[in-house]
Amino acid sequence: MKKILCLGTTLMLSMLALVGCSSSSESNNDDLKVTMITSVGGINDQSFNQSSWEGLQEIEKDFGIKVNYIESKQEAEYATNIETAVDGGADLILGTGFPMQQAILDAAKNYPDQKFAIVDVDYGQDTPENVVCITFTEEQAGYIVGLVAGKETKTNKVGFVGGMDNEVIKKFEVGYKAGVAEANPDADVQVQYVNSFVDAAKGKSIAQQMYSNGADIIFSAAGDSGVGVIEMAKEKDLYAIGVDRDQSSLAPENVLTSAMKKVNEGVYNTVKSLIDGNFEGGSTLRFGLEDNSVGLAPTTNNISQETLDYVNEKIEQIINNEITVPSK
Template structure:
């Protein structure tokens, strides 16, 4: 009896083992591709802000919004390092390289040489920069992104020339270098196209962060008869918008739609879709495309610049209809908007 019982137990144990052997493998025994493939590692994309900071309500904020959109829609892991002064650029880039980001953005013209040096020091690291074109010297691991800022500036200048009641308008530039010249001379050309008799007051603040300086320049221009001022000065221009709100004057914003900052005063904005550029490069990178060694250009034709959608709130429809016609002529090449002093003088 004992032997029969032991035989029965052994038979049952063998059957149990066979059944277990036919069952699913334990997770640690499964091979890749057998329903437990590891999740795709998200792309890490980061940016170094210019000195205006990520909440400048303008240039840097637009860039960060584009990166946040990429995080939401593309699943990238987004981050930034904020620069308080130009000396922070190199340190912030080093921090992002050490963090093993797949792509590092430099936001702004002032970062051009720092990004180029970093690209040479880290040839396997991908970089991109807003507002800087290296031309034939573009490193293979850098994408340059530039905009035709003169085009929306021409359109807002036309609006200013049509809407001024005093025949005096103003322009406040941040720093005196080529990117801001495109805003400056595009605006001048647009004002003069609308009304050759309008006087344009121009002053550079030599800062993108000094709101007090923006206030001071704006107060003087408004006191001298200007009733509309356009700025291309980052956070410095926010001071101008505050003065316009306080004095009941008109202002023109830049980069983002700045009407929410002063809904009764910001009649339009020369929008520069830095957010779209950031998002598009992230999408390309995720799709396995990276335009290293090249410069991407965004104008009206490419949907990279335009006037703000809020313009219809304060700008008469007949003027906006004229602006639409001008836009079509710029896109077709019938109107060539000046981007420099020399081009503006030749146009005159």
């Protein structure tokens, strides 16, 4: 059986204790309500919106709180949807994704008594006292799938397809390129952005061009646009690397691996802090390899044991601070 330091399916609730020891849960969890506002891409984006919702569903099952979501069809709807959540009496409003950073920041200032959380955003010193930021070391996730791509490519040509050219996706790209270079200095990385998280057709078109230019592996960090990359990998009988969730089910023979980012755990732990009375606004939570919150997907059937052993070694070196993965 192949062995890999990958992400399991069990939520590791003991990790990253949010503030000291947890107090006893509030007696009336049924009265707590969490409303999630999706980024454009929606609840079934096979990426961070879907993973965030899965985290809310899990904590609803475990603690009996009320959860719901409001889908955003376009960025212009973010502010209105947040207003709807405030009017609906949400105890916590969760925004998903970098594109929502300004809308959540504005709302937090307009409603100082309302609690907010946001995925994939770090406001740094400007974090309002009523906001918790949930962030991840995307560069580490990108790096380890870059190691895989560098070792597994047969053409010495690989690709990266990004959604929007923002800070979060750039960290995936920078880490990926560093991982490819570490594993295979002779490999060339083609890079292109879709400029959308919801344009699967354009993602597919970009992938077709990269495969035609000799790439045999493409890593897509592009939300629903990345589904198009996987579709083209299947048509060409080449490889794609998924993101955020284990996307092997979309094309079992053609998804090499996925750069997992357990957004569901970050969301779960943040809401649990609210339940326990430990919600600490003004703070930023950071999840990475050291707590198994990013990593390779559990499905490793398409990767050689030699590559898996190599990646395991590099993961240990990152965790032990022997390798520092660049993020810029």
